Amino acid sequence: MELTRRFLPLVEAVGIPVMALLVAMLLFAGFVAAVGQSPLEVFVLLYKGAFGSSFSWQNTLLRAAPLILTGLAVAIPAQAGMVIIGGEGALALGALTSAVAASALQGASPHWVQAGMLLSGALCGGVWIGLSGWLRQYRGVNETIGSLLLSYIAIALLNFFVEGPLKDPASLNKPSTAPIGDANMIGNLPGMDVHYGLLFGAIFALVTWVILKFTTVGFALKTVGGNPRAAQMAGLRVNYWIVGAAFAGGSAAGLAGAIEVAAVQGAANASVVAGYGYAGILVAFIARQNPFAVIPVAVLIGGINAAGGMLQRRLDMPDATVLVLQGIIFVVIIASETLNGRLRLIKFKPLSPVSAAISAKT
Amino acid sequence: MVAVDGLGWWGVPLAIFAGAIRVSTPYLLVSLGECITEKSGRINLGLEGVLIMGAMAGYGTSLATGSAWAGVLAAGLVGALLGLLHGLLCSLRRVNDIAIGISIMLFGTGLAFFLGKPLVQPQAPMLNAIPFGFWSSSPQIQSALQINPLFLIGIVLAVVLHYAFRYTRWGMQLRIVGDSADAALALGLRVLPTRILATVIGGFLAGVGGAFLSLYYPGSWNEGLSSGQGIIAVALVIFARWEPLRCLWASLLFGGAGALGPALQAMGITSGYYLFNAAPYVLTLGILIATGSPSRTLAGAPGELSLVRN
Amino acid sequence: MSKFDFSIPRRTFLKTIGAATALTAMGPLASRTVLAADKLTVGVIYVGPRGDFGYNQSHAQAAANIKKMPGIKVVEEEKVPETVAVQKVMESMIEQDGAKLIFATSFGYFDPHVLKMAAKYPDVRFAHCGGLWSEGKPKNVGSFFGYIDECEYLSGIVAAHATKSKKLGFIAAKPIPQVLRNINSFTLGAQSIDPSITTHVIFTGDWSMPVKEAEAANGLIDQGCDVLTCHVDGPKVIVETAEKRGVYSCGYHASQAALAPKGYLTGAEWDWTTPYKMLVTATEEGKPMINFLRGGLKEGFVKMSPYGKAVTAKAKAKADGVKAKMLKGDFVIFKGPIKDNAGNTVIQAGVSLGQQDVVLEQMNYLVAGVVGKA
Structure with missing residues (x-):
């Protein structure tokens, strides 16, 4: 009992x-x-496509990788009571910045280039969503609408730079920044066909979960978000915590953008704006804003997306x-x-x- | 076919004016609907999905029945149904309205895309506009003043809601329910039915907003039809601080600013069009920053609203 | 559009193996592979919905046609983004369906996605639409495309006869070489009739933006453009808006004639069936992959919409005359001297760039007479 x-x-x-x-x-x-x-046939195909073989599993995990990070972009600020829906823009700017960093670091050893890309991407994404938090605290701009508007602006900036000042003339019909170079690409996890982004995302989620669960940070954020006045009286610097939480969330999305460039695309272009940021909102809410739960939920969505192809190819059902x-x-x-x-x-x-x-x- | 003289620079203000009228209606209808829902203390973030579902259902019904107004009605009813789903599920204890809204956005979008596949190619009967520009000999002005009845209905609705929220019995009740469920209960008001009804009405208006897109402007059904109008409209309600008349101004502003990019390009100003196209977002954010202050975050916000509850 | 008629159950698979119970016993993977053993499986991947009444549908049409060829099985996936998703879709088609030939129909699929998969699966052929294969790229990759600018040139001729204001409007998604070449050809075609004609360009920023496209169409009409054409994924909204406003239109991707009975002049259409059949046949017969495949009107890769009723006999005669030359293969669209709209000479006098010249596929300018910036 x-x-x-x-x-x-x-x-x-x-x-x-x-x-x-x-x-x-x-x-x-x-x-x-x-x-x-036939429902039976559909379910069999869905299972096979998502989890039925090691190939399917890798397909699923690869699709889940960016969603873990964009899910965190929503879940972390949510700890302080914020509803952030602008992850897509932070991802776009993270991608752009990482491509710029890569060209600035050309010639350095690949590890330095990769570190520079991931850090600058995370930093830029963090600043962008952090700006939503800052506007909320200092200008009274609701963070939900603020982050949404900033997201649209960020995507416009990405397109402007990729097709304008930062365009590689050789990219022709797919306007992109200069390629980061094959040597600088982030590779796959040992023995798998899934890039390191999955590991980075999982680590980010686990570290966040541990910090929130076993330190006072989680409690501080909850207090700051739930009752700013009490937080202030308890000596917490409310503005710092709020902006900090927004920054941490944004850095997850920015990191996702940098990984898209460093592990998948090899350059920044409009293809990185593929809806990962919006899917992350869903991931976070299904996970009840729990950073640990973000991982299995991202895998579930990745699995459904992976399996969807089976329905299209075998049963001629539409993508929707x-x-x-x-x-x-x-x-x-x-x-x-x-x-x-x-x-x-x-x-x-x-x-x-x-x-x-x-x-x-x- | 008529030969038309170019307007030159006058084209820009005219385009902004005409664009404000043409493009703003879905924002207006969705934001007014959401305004009612949020006044009751709930937020329905799923209106993007409702809008798309309404656009598809409206187009399909118009095609099937030959009547565009039947399409508008069908769109409204489908929207009301999705609103009802949201309203009922959120009435369950512990169920988060934002999360349900996001799920319904996905569900509505998916269902509309699924069922709408055969509707892309055929041409459905369109809604007619009222030619308010009959007095002018300029085809551009005639075109700009082609005004759709749904836009006029939206304006009337904004005014009516403005007064209804303040001076009518149900308006007061709605606001009390939205500001404090405890106070409403103490007054003997029925909290859950009021909120469900408010969400159903919000869904109906969002569905009609979708029908405007598919049956008038741009007047076609395809999967790229909504580029986030539904979600932006929800944001505009916060921007408008839950005031119906401000929803009207915000929608006009957003629609007009959206016309700036194409209008400047038609004039030959074609560099940096991504930045011009971002004008509505920059402008909205700019106004929020300029008019906001740390102390006024929640001015006008219904007390029970989870999105802004601190 | 029976493709999307869901009332017809598609249980061919169930029928084939007899009973639903066998399904769980054997598993669809095993049985499918057995069934597909003697057939050539072809995968087709679209970036948008395959029933978009535009670019993706033009490819789906070709896929439907090769499906009718004996011994060919086609598997399709639509709305596949240009991310790892497309790599995994290609791999799934290979690993799970046994595909030996894959059509990747969006430009953005090429680098890095197709190149990566081609290196991983050297015995599978990858046919990519729009890319520029060059020596050094994997031998199992081929790029195919159509010289649709020939149709644009002819549309320009027809538009020049129809316009009164001498201003044409062109609504496009992005200023990329394929688009710029179409705008330039359209303009050069119109200027071959009347050198004073100008083309006004609006870039919407993306391939499917119905509201922005309608705004652009209205903006151009307000500025006096009386013939509109476009290069976006689905031209329906633009053609309909033109008809509503009482101006002429030229279509793109497929025929939009039914949408604008009064104002539709003609249009540039794809006929992808030709290259699809060539690539499928080469695979069936075990011939080497066709690495660089191009064709225009002459080769049957592109075609014109039938003339609308607003097209005058004079315009028809003029356009048909040029078309006949194109069909013989002795017409050059880009013949120097050609200046861009900033005044620089981009093609020297005496230089003739034939359609096959890959320099044209790197176009980064708009010719004189186009109002807009590349």
Whole structure:
């Protein structure tokens, strides 16, 4: 009894989303049947495409890599109560800056070039989202709208520089900055067809999670975001914490942009604006803003995207099928949060009426 | 075919004026809808998906029935349905309205793209405009003053809402529900039904906003139709500090600024067009920065709104 | 558009193996591979929706045509972004479907994605649309493209006969060489009739921006342009806006004639079936990969929309005359002296750049008479 109670949070944290996933699958099966396909066939293909083989797994992980970082771009500022939706722009500027850094560092050893690219990308993304935090604290500009507007501006800047002052004349029909050079590209993880970006993202997420969980930073952020006045009275410098949280989130998105250039594209161009930033909003909210949970959620989305191709190639279903599936899954998972804390009441008798009332209230 | 004389530099202010009227309507309708929803204390970030779904449903219905207004109605109803989904799910305990909104954005977009595949090529009957420019001999002015009834409805709605929020019973009730659920309960107001209804109305208007895109301007259905109009409209509500009349000005400003880029290029000013095209965002941000101050962050914000709750 | 008719169940697979239970037993991968063993599997990848009534649809049309060839199986994926996604889609087609020939139809797929996959899978052929293959690039890669600027030149001739204001409007996505070549050819065609004609260009910044395209069309019409054409992924909105405003239009990618019965003059259309068939046949017969494949009207890579009813007999005669020369292969569009719109001579007097000249694929200027900046 005591043991089950101790593990209840874990049962809830894993059990409820899994249950929700099953319900969503059932709804999706109905949709699939309604458009004249066999649900069984669709599910078999989805599984094969996402997790059915080591090739599928690598496909999934490769697609998940940028989403971990863009998810953190939302989840970290959320610790201080901010809703940031401008990760796409921070990613774009991170990509641009890293390409500039690469050309400034040409001639240095590849490791220095790569370090310079990743650091400058993270720094620039951090400054851009940090600016949203700064505007919120010092000019009273709501950070959600601020980060969205800054995001559109950032993408315009990327396009302007890539097709204008920073354009490599040899890039012809795909306007890009000068290539960073093959030697400077970030390679794959040993024995895998997945680049190091996955590892960087996972480390970023884990370190964030550890800091929030085991230091006072998490509590400080919560206080600053939840009750700035109390935070001030407790001696916390509210503005620093808020801008800092925004900066940390932005640096994750900027890092994602730098990795796109250093590990995939080899130059900055409009192709880096592929919706990773917007997908990151979804990742963070599904993960309930928990930096650790961002990892499995990013893998789930990466898996669905990887599997979507199977449906197109084998069943001639349109690309939008996976959008419908993701939509259904996320609506159900978010709605299932209402079950949190209720399993206790259903399955386990409370110790006393008072504690039941308390747990029902929270 | 008519031979038209060029307007020269007059083309720029005319384009901004005409653009403000042509492009602003979806922003206006969506932001007014969202304004109602947010006044009740909920935020529906999913209106982008609702808008796209409305655009698709409106186009398909117009094509099937031959009546563009039937399309507008269908778009509104589909939007209301998605609003209802949002409203009901958010009424469950612990369910985050922003997160549900983002999920519905994805779901609406996906469903619209899925079902809309056969609608890209055919031509559906379009909404007609009222030719307010009949007095002018200039084709440019005639064209600029082709005004769609939905734009006029939007203006009337903005004025009506402005007064309704202040002076009518349901307006007061809506605001109380949005400012403090506890106070509303104490007054015997029904909090959840009010919020659900407010979200349904918001969804309806967003759906109609989508129908404007597909059935009037630019008047076509394809997957690139919305370039984030729905999400920008939600942002404009915050910009407008939850005031319907300010939503109107904000939409006009945004639409007009969006016309600046193409108008300057038509004049031959073609360098830096990415920067001109970013004008609406720069301008909006500039105004926010200029008019904001650290103490006024939440001025006008409904107290129960999760997006701005501190 | 039966491709998108979902009411028809597509369970050919289920039918083939008889029962749904066998599906779980064998798994779709194994059984498909067996089925596909004697067929050539061809993968086609699109950057946008394949039913976009524009660029992607023109390729989907060709894919549908090669699907009808005996012994050919086609697998398709649409809306694949120019990221690792396209690399993984190519690999999936190879690993999971056994594809031996892949059509990558977006320019942005080439470098680095196609090049990387080509190095990894040397026994698979990669046909890329629009790229510039050169010696030193992998031998299993080929780039194909059509000289659609020939159609643009003819459209320019027809537009010149229709315009009264002597101002033509061109709405384009980005100032890249392929686009600039189209704008220049259109303008040169029009100036061959009346040298005083100017072309006004608006760049929208991206390939599918319906609202911006409509604004651009209105802006150009307000400035007096009375024939519009474009180079964006889906020309529908522009042609419709032109018709609504009572000006002429020339189409692109596919025929938009049905959208503008009054004002549609003609248009430049792709006919990708020709290069697709050539590349598929070469693969089937085991001949070497065609590394550099180009063609225009003569080779059947591109075609003109039928003339609209607003086109005068004089305009038809003039355009048909030039077209006949193009079909014989002895017409040169870019013949010096040609100046750009900043006054620099870009093609010297006496220099004739034939269509095959790759210098034209690096075009970075707009010719005199075009209002706009490259």
